[in-house]
Amino acid sequence: MDYNFPIGFKSQHQSIQPGIESEMEPKPIYEIDDYHKTSDRLKGKIALITGGDSGIGRAVSILYAKEGAKVCIIYLNEHEDAKETKSLIEERGGECLLISGDIGNEDFCKEAIKKVVQKYGVINIFVSNSAEQHECQQINEITSKQLHKTFDTNFFGAFYLTKEVLFHMKKGDSIIYTTSVTAYEGNETLIDYSCTKGALTALTRSLSKSLATRGIRVNAVAPGPVWTPLIPSSFHSDKVSTFGSNTLFKRAGQPVEIAESYVFLAGDGASFITGETIHINGGQFITS
Numbered sequence: 001m002d003y004n005f006p007i008g009f010k011s012q013h014q015s016i017q018p019g020i021e022s023e024m025e026p027k028p029i030y031e032i033d034d035y036h037k038t039s040d041r042l043k044g045k046i047a048l049i050t051g052g053d054s055g056i057g058r059a060v061s062i063l064y065a066k067e068g069a070k071v072c073i074i075y076l077n078e079h080e081d082a083k084e085t086k087s088l089i090e091e092r093g094g095e096c097l098l099i100s101g102d103i104g105n106e107d108f109c110k111e112a113i114k115k116v117v118q119k120y121g122v123i124n125i126f127v128s129n130s131a132e133q134h135e136c137q138q139i140n141e142i143t144s145k146q147l148h149k150t151f152d153t154n155f156f157g158a159f160y161l162t163k164e165v166l167f168h169m170k171k172g173d174s175i176i177y178t179t180s181v182t183a184y185e186g187n188e189t190l191i192d193y194s195c196t197k198g199a200l201t202a203l204t205r206s207l208s209k210s211l212a213t214r215g216i217r218v219n220a221v222a223p224g225p226v227w228t229p230l231i232p233s234s235f236h237s238d239k240v241s242t243f244g245s246n247t248l249f250k251r252a253g254q255p256v257e258i259a260e261s262y263v264f265l266a267g268d269g270a271s272f273i274t275g276e277t278i279h280i281n282g283g284q285f286i287t288s
Contacts, residue, residue: 003032007251009227011237017132019229021054021081028227029254030059031088036066036260041267043068046120048113048165050074050103050157051130053082055228056178059255060127060262061085065094067263069125072097072116074161076130081229103130104152109160117168125266126165128158128200129178133193133234147192154196159203171215174266177204181224181281197222201277208275217274219265224281225252248283 010025021028047064051057052073061071062085071089073096075082082098089096099115101108116123132153136142158177165175182190183197201220208218225231225244231252232240244252261278264270279285 003035005029005251005254005257006227008245009241009243009252011241012232013235013237013240014229014233017134017230017233018051018076018078018130019054019231019233020078021058021229022084024227024229024232028055029256030259031062032256035256036063038063038066040068041263041269042125045069045124045266046072046116046122047125047127047266048072048074048116048123048161049127049129050161052127053078053085055230056223056226056255056258057127057129058085058088059259060129061096062088062092063259063263064125064266065089065096066092070095070097070120072099072120074099074101074103074112074130076100076102103157103161104149106160109157110164113161113164113168122170123165123168124173126161126169126175127178127262128161128176130154130157131178131193131196131230133190133230135189135234135236136191137189139191142192150192151196154193155199155203158200162207166211166216169216172271173216174270175207175216175218176262176265177218177220179204179220179222179277181222181279181284183222185285204277205275212274217265217270219270219273219275220277221258221261221265222277222279222281223253223258224279224284226258227252227254244282246284247281251282253280253282
């Protein structure tokens with residue numbers, strides 16, 4: 001079936017990270033009624049998703065709720081996007097807890113996990129999806145402040161939360177990291193961002209070995225170009241207009257096209273999969 005996903009975007013730019021979904025044109029496609037056939041694959045699960053307010057995180061949060069999970073979203077300060085996602089989940093009969101704060105702060109991560117556990121008692125699925133990126137033309141433009149901030153958000157936040165989440169996980173539970181095609185290809189203008197995604201890839205492989213005896217699976221999803229708020233908040237408007245044109249499909253992916261992989265990795269159908277990465281990039285590897 002042809003869903004007529006957009007090819008090319010209006011030139012646009014946002015001045016704050018990680019961006020606001022409600023200000024994008026066109027809006028990212030996070031749900032299509034007949035795109036996913038839900039069947040309670042995550043019924044009764046408690047899922048924690050960072051960056052679940054918008055982009056890929058919103059699509060995953062909504063699909064998780066439709067599959068029966070109770071969803072807890074950690075986001076920075078994009079309150080309107082978060083409230084919209086919560087409303088969308090509740091309109092579909094789901095349940096959503098919102099927690100706002102900076103995951104680069106370890107104390108906040110501990111408090112966030114405490115709030116989830118106080119409400120639900122356990123955490124069965126942890127999806128680490130928050131990210132920021134800053135385009136620089138050469139490495140000398142990357143300041144120490146930017147380097148530390150990008151690692152705080154993209155890697156250390158995931159690490160801090162993982163440490164706390166594991167106190168409340170059991171056999172059969174799942175951790176999923178959002179890495180990136182840049183971890184494998186590299187990117188000449190996103191050097192520090194690519195490094196953080198490479199670190200998450202190494203964490204996926206190492207932690208999967210560490211947690212195998214506990215029966216907790218650790219996997220990753222590595223998207224290619226996907227139309228999320230991070231794009232207009234990262235790139236010059238002219239670059240945004242051609243974003244995703246380097247894939248075999250000559251377009252960027254949409255969040256709805258990424259979300260199913262997170263359901264698969266969290267569900268029983270992936271019970272023998274750990275330490276792996278699903279690559280969803282429209283054939284970008286092949287064009288390189």
